[in-house]
Amino acid sequence: MRRVRTLREQEGRAGLALISPTLVITLVVVVLPLLWAIMLAFQDVRLINIRQAGLFGRYTLENFSYVLAEPGFWSALVNTLVYTVAGTALSIVIGLVAALALRDRFRGRTLVRASILVPYVAPVVAVAFLWETMLNPQYGIVNTWLSQPIAFLSQAKGTFLGVEVPVALLTVIAFEAWRYFPFAFLFVLARLQALPAELDEAAVVDGATPTQRFRYVIMPQLWRIIALLSVLRFVFTFTKFDDVYLLTGGGAGTEVVSVRVYNFLTARDDIGASAAQAIVLAVVLVVFLVVYLRFFGGGERAEQG
Amino acid sequence: MPSRDRVERGALRVLRPLVIAVLFLVTAFPFVYMVMLSVRDIQELILDPGSLWPSAFTFDTYVNVLTRQGFLTFMRNSLVVAVASVAVTLLISIPGAYAVARLRFFGRRQVHFLFLAVYLFPAIVLAIPLFVLFTMLGLRGSLVGLILVYIAQTVPVTVYMLRNYFETVPQSVEEAAAIDGCTRLSTIWRVVLPLSKPALMATGLYAFMIAWNEFLFALLFLVERRESWTVSLGLSQLAGSIEIPTTVLMAGSVVLTLPIVIIFFAGERLLTEGLTAGAEKG
Numbered sequence: 140m141r142r143v144r145t146l147r148e149q150e151g152r153a154g155l156a157l158i159s160p161t162l163v164i165t166l167v168v169v170v171l172p173l174l175w176a177i178m179l180a181f182q183d184v185r186l187i188n189i190r191q192a193g194l195f196g197r198y199t200l201e202n203f204s205y206v207l208a209e210p211g212f213w214s215a216l217v218n219t220l221v222y223t224v225a226g227t228a229l230s231i232v233i234g235l236v237a238a239l240a241l242r243d244r245f246r247g248r249t250l251v252r253a254s255i256l257v258p259y260v261a262p263v264v265a266v267a268f269l270w271e272t273m274l275n276p277q278y279g280i281v282n283t284w285l286s287q288p289i290a291f292l293s294q295a296k297g298t299f300l301g302v303e304v305p306v307a308l309l310t311v312i313a314f315e316a317w318r319y320f321p322f323a324f325l326f327v328l329a330r331l332q333a334l335p336a337e338l339d340e341a342a343v344v345d346g347a348t349p350t351q352r353f354r355y356v357i358m359p360q361l362w363r364i365i366a367l368l369s370v371l372r373f374v375f376t377f378t379k380f381d382d383v384y385l386l387t388g389g390g391a392g393t394e395v396v397s398v399r400v401y402n403f404l405t406a407r408d409d410i411g412a413s414a415a416q417a418i419v420l421a422v423v424l425v426v427f428l429v430v431y432l433r434f435f436g437g438g439e440r441a442e443q444g
Numbered sequence: 445m446p447s448r449d450r451v452e453r454g455a456l457r458v459l460r461p462l463v464i465a466v467l468f469l470v471t472a473f474p475f476v477y478m479v480m481l482s483v484r485d486i487q488e489l490i491l492d493p494g495s496l497w498p499s500a501f502t503f504d505t506y507v508n509v510l511t512r513q514g515f516l517t518f519m520r521n522s523l524v525v526a527v528a529s530v531a532v533t534l535l536i537s538i539p540g541a542y543a544v545a546r547l548r549f550f551g552r553r554q555v556h557f558l559f560l561a562v563y564l565f566p567a568i569v570l571a572i573p574l575f576v577l578f579t580m581l582g583l584r585g586s587l588v589g590l591i592l593v594y595i596a597q598t599v600p601v602t603v604y605m606l607r608n609y610f611e612t613v614p615q616s617v618e619e620a621a622a623i624d625g626c627t628r629l630s631t632i633w634r635v636v637l638p639l640s641k642p643a644l645m646a647t648g649l650y651a652f653m654i655a656w657n658e659f660l661f662a663l664l665f666l667v668e669r670r671e672s673w674t675v676s677l678g679l680s681q682l683a684g685s686i687e688i689p690t691t692v693l694m695a696g697s698v699v700l701t702l703p704i705v706i707i708f709f710a711g712e713r714l715l716t717e718g719l720t721a722g723a724e725k726g
Binding site: 147150151152153154155156157158160161162164165167168169172173175176179184186236237240241245250251253254255256257258260261262263264265266268269270271272273275277278279280282283284317321325326329346348349350371374375377378380381385397400401404405410413414417418420421424 | 448449452453456460463464467468470471472474475477478481489490493494496535536537539540542543544547548549550551552555558559562564565566567568569570571572573574575576577579592593595596599600603628653656657659660664675676677679680683690693694697700701704705708709712716717719720
């Protein structure tokens with residue numbers, strides 16, 4: 140005798156059927172490749188012998204010991220960290236300032252807002268090339284404004300006011316902040332506009348000055364979105380490839396791990412070492428995330444309780 | 445002595461326009477510079493790099509980049525990739541988002557986690573196995589593989605955006621349709637989708653932008669076959685060669701940037717609302 144399915148069961152089946160295309164594509168193009176990448180990291184694979192590398196290939200830790208023993212990897216990791224932290228912080232701070240400045244209406248607000256979003260929307264190749272041209276020591280416009288031309292993108296170190304500074308690294312950080320502050324701007328502005336106006340008005344009536352209102356009324360409402368933005372931007376920047384690759388190719392003290400991964404993959408054809416570095420990068424990222432969530436996720440719960 | 449409030453208000457009255465002016469300048473100026481360089485002669489640029497306004501306008505740069513450098517082909521490739529990505533992304537994420545928004549099924553909560561993980565997943569890790577796979581299958585140089593990657597990367601976000609919107613469609617409307625004899629699929633097709641046009645537009649725009657702007661996978665998959673280059677890849681490859689003047693490449697940058705900026709501003713409100721929807725809930 141056939142059992143009649145309950146409505147609930149029918150709903151469950153329909154749900155699974157409708158979600159399955161999504162699951163299949165993420166499984167095939169994201170999850171399986173990830174597992175394969177992990178396997179490749181533990182095998183001695185180069186592009187030449189790729190066909191011999193199978194599921195039951197020889198597993199080894201050689202890639203990791205080889206990759207970690209190279210000083211180039213550690214300096215790349217340090218660069219990645221500096222680039223990520225500075226880029227994330229700067230883009231969020233500028234985004235916050237921009238959102239606060241553009242909060243109230245003024246003439247031409249639509250135009251300014253549109254202009255602010257363009258760096259984020261424009262293709263990375265075009266803007267990277269645009270910066271390269273603007274900063275070019277021979278014919279770039281920025282250098283015509285300076286008394287002495289600076290090779291912003293190919294000079295590892297320079298002195299500024301008597302202090303030695305990593306010129307190229309600072310330039311790619313500035314690029315990062317310029318390109319992604321609109322992202323923070325959008326999120327902070329959305330949150331600001333959702334705030335009830337009465338709060339701010341009450342603070343005005345109580346005689347709070349603008350900085351007091353910012354500190355005690357607005358900021359407490361923004362912390363959560365800023366925390367979220369910090370995580371998102373950190374994750375995206377930490378593993379970012381195109382920006383640095385296009386601007387400097389990883390030269391002049393700007394080599395980040397993702398660019399190294401790419402070079403090992405294509406220039407050296409060393410798939411195993413490339414995968415090993417990518418896995419280390421991902422693991423470091425996960426460790427940072429876990430530590431972050433321990434600190435901030437825990438703090439949030441304490442606040443609520 | 446003026447009160448602290450008056451001092452601060454006075455300072456803000458000066459600072460705010462200043463901040464706005466600086467932000468406008470640093471975002472608008474580079475693009476003005478880009479357009480201005482694209483319409484001038486290379487000789488003039490080298491002789492007088494500081495000047496912004498060309499003494500004579502030339503559009504030879506555009507003719508050169510579009511025909512001789514092959515940007516027309518690259519644009520066609522980018523368009524094919526982007527349109528196909530948008531179509532398939534919508535086809536996949538509409539039922540997915542509906543399921544997550546409306547239906548209780550086994551594993552629904554885990555699906556959320558999976559999407560978040562995919563959204564945050566580093567592309568550079570994915571690049572290695574896919575590069576190896578495509579090399580083994582001899583698929584390098586085909587646009588299909590590229591489209592697959594773009595779909596997988598956009599689907600988690602588009603499902604999220606659509607789900608937020610589908611949840612605002614009143615359930616009673618759907619129930620009425622069901623009573624009138626609609627099956628689930630025809631309810632989605634005839635009731636939910638017409639009500640969700642803004643969300644569909646936003647998702648489509650998002651997928652288009654990702655596909656048009658993407659660089660890493662295009663570089664990995666297509667670099668050896670010039671006739672399949674996308675615009676981004678084409679510009680990056682040509683930028684390295686000495687024979688092509690910077691002004692011509694700037695024309696290429698304009699050609700690459702303009703479509704996406706136009707499309708973005710056509711749907712800006714929809715898109716930003718869709719993407720930041722979670723932010724307002726706080």
